[in-house]
Amino acid sequence: MFSVALIGAGRIGQIHAANIANHLQSSLRYVADIHPDSAKTLAKRHGAEVAGVEAALADPAVDIVVISSATDTHAELSERALLAGKAVFCEKPIDLDIERVRQCVELVRQKEGKMMVGFNRRFDPNFAHLRQSLVAGDVGELELLMIHSRDPGALPIEYLKVSGGMFRDMSIHDFDMARWILGEEPVRVHATAASLTDPTIAEIGDIDTAIVSLQCASGRMAVITNSRRAAYGYDQRIEVHGSKGMLNVANVVESTLVKSTVDGVVSQKPKHFFLERYSDSYRIEWDHFIGALKGEHALWPSAEDGERALVLAEAAVTSLRTGRAVELNWV
The missing domain is CATH 3.30.360.10 (Dihydrodipicolinate Reductase; domain 2)
Known part of the structure; x- marks a missing residue:
């Protein structure tokens, strides 16, 4: 069973939360969002806890970090999760700046990390x-x-x-x-x-x-x-x-x-x-x-x-x- 921290409780985050919770091999442990009420509502819906990003990344029980927050946070959060030893699922795009994206891709290579980008189509x-x-x-x-x-x-x-x-x-x-x-x-x-x-x-x-x-x-x-x-x-x-x-x-x-x-x-x-x-x-x-x-x-x-x-x-x-x-x- 993979334990998951979800960052971003908007409409895409809600879709991911439901799929995480309904999958037989994953469970939603934490929900983090800059809007506390949104995080609380989504966490309650799926039996998860509300946590800050730092706390969620620091928990050794968390295996996966799902990033569905604002686009300008994707690269930084992906890198922080990779450095914490987590597998990363990141919504598209990784960033709007190609050089910033390349920095993130390079970190994935250096750390031999697991990172998937959400091109769901x-x-x-x-x-x-x-x-x-x-x-x-x-x-x-x-x-x-x-x-x-x-x-x-x-x-x-x-x-x-x-x-x-x-x-x-x-x-x-x-x-x-x-x-x-x-x-x-x-x-x-x-x-x-x-x-x-x-x-x-x-x-x-x-x-x-x-x-x-x-x-x-x-x-x-x-x-x-x-x-x-x-x-x-x-x-x-x-x-x-x-x-x-x-x-x-x-x-x-x-x-x-x-x-x-x-x-x-x-x-x-x-x-x-x-x-x-x-x-x-x-x-x-x-x-x-x-x-x-x-x-x-x-x-x-x-x-x-x-x-x-x-x-x-x-x-x-x-x-x-x-x-x-x-x-x-x-x-």
């Missing part, structure tokens, strides 16, 4: 099935990947101000998915974007609508489309075009009901947002992490995966600013 059963089919050669060699990721609406402007921008905050999931499905690193990144959904987003220097193209040394390409507004719900689709066919994952809808009448045929809308759409992936993600700590399989996505996704995000930012494609050298 890899564990969505539908996306995982797509990748398994691709790896099995069902559609031949991948030639073109399309990732569509669109939110039902923008997050609060106060959050967006400190988010690091759309590419680092939202699109980073798609950069990780692209790397994972392509099976090789993109070496060329080109981005075009605008602010179309809310003038306030433009006022803070951010974007809400974007297309990013990636190309690998092999010639394989990926296109990512992002938007902060999808009137019909949370739009999450992936298409792989291969030499022998195509793979496609459609949206997960609210129900499978289809109404057919003289007026037409109507199906249900996509699930509203990530909490509903990816609930299974968060549970499977935690099970994977526990299995990796038990030595049943490799631990991924790793801290290095977190670094490389942010490299692509930074390249997209640079491309948008300069209007030119950015060439990457992964040596």
Whole structure:
């Protein structure tokens, strides 16, 4: 049984707390949060204790630290947990500054630590099935990947101000998915974007609508489309075009009901947002992490995966600013 300290009792922390508590091989021991009432409520819900970060890290009974606090705390808390000899599960991104991320990755290497980054979409059963089919050669060699990721609406402007921008905050999931499905690193990144959904987003220097193209040394390409507004719900689709066919994952809808009448045929809308759409992936993600700590399989996505996704995000930012494609050298 792995004993867990959770730092961050917000909406992602609440998801992780439930999955930790419900897993047969983990238990939630401590909850820490800068808001005492939030920590108290979540701890009480799962039979845990409220503790400060220092106390939780100092407890030798704690095996794992889960970090779901504000982004600007991720790197420091990860390093403190690694230095305390704990395994670390850290929500994305590790940090908004690539050099700070690299410092954290280097510490993982030096300490031979266990650190997983929360790119939960890899564990969505539908996306995982797509990748398994691709790896099995069902559609031949991948030639073109399309990732569509669109939110039902923008997050609060106060959050967006400190988010690091759309590419680092939202699109980073798609950069990780692209790397994972392509099976090789993109070496060329080109981005075009605008602010179309809310003038306030433009006022803070951010974007809400974007297309990013990636190309690998092999010639394989990926296109990512992002938007902060999808009137019909949370739009999450992936298409792989291969030499022998195509793979496609459609949206997960609210129900499978289809109404057919003289007026037409109507199906249900996509699930509203990530909490509903990816609930299974968060549970499977935690099970994977526990299995990796038990030595049943490799631990991924790793801290290095977190670094490389942010490299692509930074390249997209640079491309948008300069209007030119950015060439990457992964040596």
